[in-house]
Amino acid sequence: MISNNIVTASPILRWAGGKNWLVKHISTLLPEKFNNYHEPFIGGASMYLAIDPSNHAYLSDLNKDLIETYNAVKQDPSAIINILKTYENSKEFYYYLREKESCGEYSKAARFIFLNQTSFNGIYRVNLKGKYNVPYGNRTKNFLEEDKIYALSHRLQNAYLTHGDFEVNKDQIHEGDLVFLDPPYTVSHNKNGFIKYNQKLFSLDDQYRLSEYVDLIKENNAYYILTNAAHEKVKEIFNKGDKRFVKNRASLIGGNNSNRGIIEEYIFTNI
Numbered sequence: 001m002i003s004n005n006i007v008t009a010s011p012i013l014r015w016a017g018g019k020n021w022l023v024k025h026i027s028t029l030l031p032e033k034f035n036n037y038h039e040p041f042i043g044g045a046s047m048y049l050a051i052d053p054s055n056h057a058y059l060s061d062l063n064k065d066l067i068e069t070y071n072a073v074k075q076d077p078s079a080i081i082n083i084l085k086t087y088e089n090s091k092e093f094y095y096y097l098r099e100k101e102s103c104g105e106y107s108k109a110a111r112f113i114f115l116n117q118t119s120f121n122g123i124y125r126v127n128l129k130g131k132y133n134v135p136y137g138n139r140t141k142n143f144l145e146e147d148k149i150y151a152l153s154h155r156l157q158n159a160y161l162t163h164g165d166f167e168v169n170k171d172q173i174h175e176g177d178l179v180f181l182d183p184p185y186t187v188s189h190n191k192n193g194f195i196k197y198n199q200k201l202f203s204l205d206d207q208y209r210l211s212e213y214v215d216l217i218k219e220n221n222a223y224y225i226l227t228n229a230a231h232e233k234v235k236e237i238f239n240k241g242d243k244r245f246v247k248n249r250a251s252l253i254g255g256n257n258s259n260r261g262i263i264e265e266y267i268f269t270n271i
């Protein structure tokens, strides 16, 4: 069952690289109108939820557990909420659930949401065997926000959710569509080199592949907005004669120079 009193929707997950900070600028970036919406690095979905596109949305991510969670939320939010209501935010229960292999789509989704909300930093990290291994977070915030889960479910009704590499739905991109691209930033902001981000590293080759994907979007007369690390190599790869903005944002991780706590990101767009 889906609640009728939905006003706004916001992310239900804590997600590394989440774009909550960009949401307040998004209205200045969007085209006046667009057809379908595509977001192939959906992560915590902050941008999709803020944009609230009216047509179909093609959402995907390489993280299978994430996409399965969203699919379960789309289908039956109450089933997940009822399971979450039986959970408790304690160290003992966290480690018990972390070790347990859940079966059933709603139990798996409830486990994913619970571990994300009560873990140390909300990051999704697995060991070499692919087992989630983030420690308990001692957070006092309520891990169950029913309204947010219902609101997300409502928003996902128009969305096709796919697990896979960012190219998975490329044949669906047509004239007038909008594609929002938020890849992992594999070059560090202090320009010292590459950072490890996800289970699978988004390599320099992937950045070149993403550049070709942007070419395909443009060939199809669709719009794109791409965020990426402010780095010389990134500037070179995505230099397509379109617009490039630099956005500053506060970082929780401070540097040791006069720019401490402020990092720069690029936004590329043909809008």
Ligand SMILES: C[S@@+](CC[C@H](N)C(=O)[O-])C[C@H]1O[C@@H](n2cnc3c(N)ncnc32)[C@H](O)[C@@H]1O
Pocket (backbone or CB within 6 Å): 015, 016, 017, 018, 019, 020, 040, 041, 042, 043, 044, 045, 046, 047, 060, 061, 062, 063, 164, 165, 166, 167, 182, 183, 184, 185, 198, 200, 202, 206
């Ligand atoms: C910066 S995060 C996206 C954050 C999202 N915009 C938000 O606001 O929460 C990047 C996402 O890309 C996904 N990812 C990594 N490599 C990928 C690939 N090759 N294809 C598709 N998704 C990938 C990660 O799982 C992660 O969720």
